[in-house]
Amino acid sequence: MPRYVEYCRTNVTADARTTLAKLDATVVEKCCLRRCGACNAGPFLIIDGEPRRGESHAALVKTHRLKSE
């Protein structure tokens, strides 16, 4: 089953949004993940139900890929 990635619309740049859309995963764009503090502080994704914070969305995705492998 493909990974399930949720992100907040206002947490991503246009580039990050495009990158996320190309992932080999079910990617769900939300308007709020109800963790506004974390979301406001920096890049924030929820991957398969687990919240992840990181330096960048690319780094989060890279980590996710490594863990997938």
Next chain:
Amino acid sequence: MKLLFVSIDSLNRHFLDVYDPNVDLDVETENLDRFAERSAVFDAHYAGSLPCMPARREWLTGTQEFLWRPWGPIEPFDTSVPRALRAEDVITELITDHYHYFQHGSGGYYEDFNGFEFIRGHEYDAWKTTPREPSSSPIHDQLGFAVPDDPSGFGYLNPVQYVRNADGFDQERDSFAPKVFSETADWLRRNEKWDDWFLYVDSFDVHEPFHLPEPYASMYTDEDPRDPELTFWPPYGRTDRGESELSERELDFVRSQFAGKLTMTDRWFGRVLDVLDDRNLWEETVVVVTSDHGFYLGEHGWVGKPFEAPLYNVLAHTPLFIWHPDAARTGERIEALTAAVDLNATLLDVFGIVEESGPHSRSLLPLLDGEVDAVRDWALYGYWGSSVNVTDSKYTYLHPCNAEIGSFCHSTRMINPHSWFTPPKPRPDAASGEFLPYAEVPVWRYAAPSYARHSEPLLFDVEEDPWQEKRLTSDPDESDRMCDLLVAALDELETPSHQYDRLNLASRRTE
């Protein structure tokens, strides 16, 4: 005259006996039932601007704000109900545990009341700072969603705030609805010497988290309510994937805790009715009971109020009961279409100052008096920045937006269009001007992203299909008529032109 307004947040109308319940649970709400029996019961009442604070601005100022701005403050050009009533020598009081009134993203909602009582600690209310290690609390493991990195982190909206707030709650009286309605009953007893008053009671219950004392926690389930595998606070979203995924067992438990919270709220609401009985207040008091929206408990595959979910009637079709001692139709069912924004003019009309109502509100007193059969032929509802929805009470028509076309936020404050609960960020890109058709003052206008809830229009015949399970796809004429009704409503409200663009309705605009 005396006026008691009660909002019970997230009160799903389909859990109430008076509204033909559609749940497997036989939920005890004997006090709401007895109040409904004496009141006018509105069958076609709809939310307007959603969610919580946008609904309150509709009630308090009569402004259908979601076409112009999201969750935000009372504006300088608004006349709130308590402000208008001060000029009429009516004493006003707010009793609430609804912490959103006092949080980033609001402003101006409580300041006009002569008095207010704020009961602390619900949900994310920034109240207690101990225990420092919240994982020691027995309810910590029942939080439905995790915090990234640091469970005791300093971010806004950290779910462990609730664990700290509820630490030490060990009896029913510690819970929120009991405190709110006890305070309400006490206020009624203490304020008998005032001739004219407006008491505005806003109960955050039955809003989540559905954390309950006994006997309510076990009332509608055989599960152990403190089983750490079961959550009383589900994340919003699909029930079949992602963070919000719930098994049937977990969803059944969440439903049982919602039902238990409703019964607890009902029992303490009954204390207020008892005071009205004991003090013989009914003949001089108007009582309004309503809610801001519902809450998905698995219907259509959703839980909560997800931003990516269509606004089905579970959320938008809300309860309304009005007791008016002098109105001809008190005690009857009222089938006419009504809207949340109409409560603003209705509250003011009770005191004879309907002219102070906001720009989009229509008093329901002529309906209650039997002078008219209808006050409106459409009701608009939605969240700012997404779909715009309309009903004529027989049909609901949910019209999607093009999420690639942005929206605009209009306010005298630079509010965060999406991240409402965090400190406002300056918007150097903002323009200023008289952008509002209902206020002759300049406001800021700045862009913010739209977001989609569905890609196709969704039409339902809610008289024949109240649970909106059969999308009407074979009736283009009816779909066209409802789309025309939507455009007529937008035209009547002088909706900003960008809305027609993002809704792909520019070609249908009549002016």
